[in-house]
Amino acid sequence: MRYIISRPxxxxxxxxxxxxxxxxALSGGYVYDDAGSVIKNVxxxxxxxxxxxxxxxxxxxxxxxxxxxxxxRPITTLTLxxxxxxxxxxxKYQQSDNSEEEEQQEQTKQDLPPTWTFRVINVLLHGIVxxxxxxxxxxxxxxxSLSSGSHSTxxxxxxxxxxxxxxxxxxxAEVVSNITSRGEMLMSIFFLLSFLSYAGTRQACYKQQQIYNRQSKLIQSLSTNSSSILVPWWKRLLGIYIFPWICMxxxxFSKEQGATAxxxxxxxxxxxxxxxxxSLQRKLFISSSNTNTKTNKSIISTKNDDDDDDDTKTTVAAAAHDDATATTAKIERDEARQFVWRTIVLAVETLIxxxxxxxxxxxxxxxxxVAQNPAGFAEERFTRAFSVTWIYCLYIRDAIYPYYLSPDWSGNSIDLITNWNDPRVMAVLALWYFAAQSLWSMVVGADTGGNPEIITNNSSIGSKGNTKSSPKDNINWYWNETTLRQINMSIWAFSFSPFLLSSNILVVVGLMKADRVIYLPLFGFCILEALLISKLLQGATTMRPAFERRKEQLFWGAHFLLMFQLIIYSGRTxxxxxxxxxxxxxWESAYLVNPRSYHTMYNYGYELSLKQRYVEAEAVMRPNRQCDKANVLLxxxxxxxxxxxxxGGPRNSESHLSRSESNLLVAKAHCTEDYQEKGRVLYRAVEKDQTNDYAVNLATSFMEKMQQMEELQRGD
Structure with a gap:
């Protein structure tokens, strides 16, 4: 059990x-963009x-x-x-072992490598992440953070x-099961390696600083130098500046979102x-001159007052305390200045x-x-600001309730917010308010009544060993500065920062919404849920004494609900x-979730036609038979x-235009009631692009139906 717990x-x-x-799943076919990123990638x-x-x-x-x-993305492309x-x-090795009949059956697939070789690597990468x-x-x-009575988890x-x-x-699933999305996992691996290197080195410096801070004799010897020099300079250089920069x-170069590492x-x-x-400003500009002055005056008064030994001892102790306080203040000031220096260096590295x-x-x-991201490309500022923020709300919904998952949200899949009367405005304003409160707490802090450096799980114990705590102490234990910092870390360092380049804030991206872009940012949501579980357990047993007797049931009940959630997630995954x-x-699952997308509608109908399910394909492709309106648009x-x-020009290549014209002719054929005219339109569609499988299959099926009708007429 110890081995399991020690290596989570x-x-x-x-x-x-x-x-x-x-x-x-591993042996499935190439889907979505796999043809472009793998098969057709030269x-x-x-x-x-x-x-x-x-x-x-x-x-x-x-x-x-x-x-x-x-x-x-050369790193990702090289792995592919x-x-x-x-x-x-x-x-090639498998084909050499197959019989001649099997080779003939696989003749049409001989140019396509097996997909399981790609998907296995993706699964392993997900495990590493x-x-x-x-x-x-x-x-x-x-x-x-999670403790309940005797259960110190x-x-x-x-x-x-x-x-x-x-x-x-x-x-x-969109990242792991889709070969094309491998870049998300590679980006996340290097992103997290940079964090582990930086955080490990930074924490080692801080721990040694705290050790020497508690030893008053050594504090005097380090008063002129920063305690972070206790870690060798080359380790700090490598762990804080060089290795994170290389990983970034x-x-x-695995995927562009890694720029925010x-x-x-x-x-x-x-x-x-x-x-x-x-707090940072106080540490940067704190002055130790007043403290030193008070210390000197205390020492002088000690020398002139020889009549009262008790007063002398008290004064000397106060002087020693003031001297230690001044030294600690200097260490904090040096630490704050080093943080500013680190920030400048990392900013320069990022800009390079x-x-x-x-x-x-x-x-x-x-x-x-533009049709792939109408929210980001919206011309009106109100529409763009509120619609883009509404997309964030949908991402939050997917993180909490992952049911509405689809590979395509282009076009009119998501209605834009164009005026104040839209009820979704309230959700957007609520998200803005929450973000503003979080940012404000990072500026001035919060009155939680607790010091993050001294608060522990036993902080509700009063001074002088008194185990009775007041309601205010209980609240401070439940909601303190440490908790606030952890929440802000989850939101800004591990949710928003990795999501920044997909947020349509700095630059407009080529997608409105995609499940894959919150692969790494979901880390922050997982932290928030774990914190919520922790605080619910602590708050229930601390703020309500009646629950103290039932903390065992609360502990196991909370973890049972968590296991139930993980089981539901497993089935959905x-x-x-x-x-x-x-x-x-x-595309069938996408159509059930998002039937409004024309791109989803077309792909679902196309896949149905490949399976010769033409009746269903036609029902999907023209659900309302609005042919009058469609013909005008065509x-x-x-x-x-x-x-x-x-x-002309490179954007308007003949191959691209021919495929588009062929697809339009197919659409026109769907709205043609005259069978002879429909046959001529389908013939033109195949003639324009003979590689358009959808047009070829539809034309072939139409010809077969016409032949069957002729045979029936002859029989009559």
Whole structure:
């Protein structure tokens, strides 16, 4: 049991791996964007030299081309390239053992490497991320946050809770089960490694400082130097500045969100050891001159007063106390100044890497589609501000209640907030108010009545050994400065900071909402839930004495509810894992959650047609049969295509326009009642793009139906 408790990171990582081990899911097909990131990526499939990874974006397009997505992720692409080579080798080895009949059956799939080789790596990466998440928890929460009477659960149990919540959360299925989203996990690994390096070194410095602070003799010898020099300078240089910087660089080249890694370190450092700006300012500008003056006067008065030995001893003790206070103040001032210096250095390091990354984009901007993010591209400021914030509310909903999960939220999937009469405005204002209160507490702190450096789980015990505590002491135990700091860490260092580049605040991104972007930010939500469980247990037994006799039941009841939540999460994760293994299942589940998206509607109908379920496909593709309105829009779309064809340029390539025109012709065929005209339209759709499987299958099915009708007529 001790072995299990002492290594929670191993067990939570194992839980994360087991949650996604399913033969059907691992051996599923390529779904969603996998064709673009793996199969058709010229770097991954070997059509160009692997060194081209440093000149092309994540989809294989040259970075200097105007149609480039500008998603430069060479670390992720290289892992996919290595994975592809291994997969092809395994495929070749398996085919050599198959019979000739089996080889003929697999003839159509011989160019596609087995997907399980990619998905196994993704599952292992998720296990590593979960283990690092669990390990990181020990630097955020105290060592005994969850205790109930005789059950001192301590930090290991808190780590197990947070790690298990992260491992089993259904939102992560889009990242783990989707090959294309591997960058999220690689980014998270380097992000967390930078934090562990920084936090471990920083905590070692702080612990040694506290040890020497308690030894008054050594304090005098260190009064002219910072106590952080007790840790060798090369360890501080490596653990605080160099290694986190390297990890941040690897993180940003795995996925762009890694650019905020060092920002999270600064926020954690600030909240962990300073708490608020007022406290930091007091430490920076505190003056020890008044204390030294008082100390000197006390010593002088001691020498002139030889009649009262008791008064002399009291004065000498006071002088020693004042001297120690002045020394402590100097140490705090040096510590605060070192924090400012660390912040400046980490900021410069971040700007260097971000600037380098920006230069790699070239002169053109990313080729985003406005319809994929109407909230971020909204022209009116009110609509943009409130609609984007409403998306944050939806992310919070998914973190708490992960039911409405879909790979696509483009177009009119989410209504924009355009006026004050929208009831969703209240939720947006509530979120703004909560964020403002949290930020304000980081400026001035909060009147919690407790000192974060001395508050412990026994802080309700009164002075002089009195075990009776007042209601005010109980409240301070339940809600103190330490708790406030942990909440702010969860929100700003581990939720908002990793989410910043996906928030549409600094830059407008190419998506309105996607489950994958809250993969790492969900760490903060897991911390908040663990804190809530901890405080509910503490508050129930402390603020209500009647619960003191039932703390055993409360303890096990709370953990039973947690286990029930994890079981529900496991079932939902299993379902999402299976959905991401098959395109039809994926778009069917997306259509059930979000039927308003035209992109979802098209993909679901397309997948149904591939399975020759044409009646269902037609019902999905035109649910209301609004052909009059559709024909007007189709005519306008055809005119736009002709204008783009005349304009030319790299964005308007003939292959891209032909596919778009072929899809429009298919849509036109759906709204054509004349069978002869419908056949001519489908023929033109296939003629425009013979690689459009949807058009080819639909035209083939239509021809078969026409032949059957002719045979029936002849028979009559």
């Amino acid at each position: 990171w191993f067990w939570t990582g194992l839980i994360a791996i087991i949650a996604y081990i399913d033969i059907r 770097v991954v499939n070997g059509m160009v030299d692997w060194k081209e990874v440093f000149n092309r974006d994540y989809w294989g397009t040259e970075m200097n081309q105007i149609q480039s997505h500008k998603s430069f 390239k290595a994975n592809y080579v291994v997969a092809k080798y395994i495929q 979960t283990g690092l998440i669990t390990k990181s928890t020990s630097y955020i929460l105290p060592s005994s 301590g930090s290991p149990v808190m780590e197990l809770i947070i790690g298990s919540l992260f491992a089993l959360h259904p939102v992560h 660089t690897l993180s940003i 060092l920002i999270s370190l600064v926020i954690w450092d600030f909240l962990k050891y300073h708490g608020n700006l007022v 890497v971000v600037g380098w990354r920006y230069v790699l984009n070239g002169e053109s901007s990313p080729d985003f589609i 299993h379902a999402r894992n299976l959905a991401w293994s098959d395109s039809l299942q994926l 005519d306008e779309a055809f005119r736009v295509i002709e204008e783009k064809r005349k304009e």
